[in-house]
Amino acid sequence: MITINFIAAPADNSWANSTFDCKTGQTLMQAATAHNVKGIEADCGGLMTCGTCHVFVREPHASQLPPPSSDELAMLDFTATPRQPNSRLSCQITLTPALDGLTVDLPASQH
Numbered sequence: 172m173i174t175i176n177f178i179a180a181p182a183d184n185s186w187a188n189s190t191f192d193c194k195t196g197q198t199l200m201q202a203a204t205a206h207n208v209k210g211i212e213a214d215c216g217g218l219m220t221c222g223t224c225h226v227f228v229r230e231p232h233a234s235q236l237p238p239p240s241s242d243e244l245a246m247l248d249f250t251a252t253p254r255q256p257n258s259r260l261s262c263q264i265t266l267t268p269a270l271d272g273l274t275v276d277l278p279a280s281q282h
């Protein structure tokens with residue numbers, strides 16, 4: 172188990188920041204949906220066709236992740252909240268022990 176921190180968008184007063192113990196081997200999107208994290212919609216279930224699992228990954232972990240594939244980069248062009256340099260699709264991040272303490276900011280909107 173590793174600890175993941177989800178930070179609510181500043182304008183979102185309906186949900187507080189949360190920290191969960193998550194299983195390694197699953198994707199960040201799977202961990203988020205398993206814990207009903209508000210702000211991760213994951214409409215396509217991880218097929219990389221919806222962009223509704225968009226997150227902003229904080230350092231030091233952002234630079235430790237494998238780089239996004241060309242397909243992930245293309246999908247990030249269609250996210251509801253404009254992408255930033257640390258934008259990733261959470262369905263493409265596999266949780267490993269090295270990601271213990273990972274903190275991600277949730278976008279203001281996924282639709």
Ligand code: FES
Pocket residue numbers: 200213214215216217218219220221222223224246260261262263
């Ligand atoms: S769950 Fe649809 S792109 Fe990640």
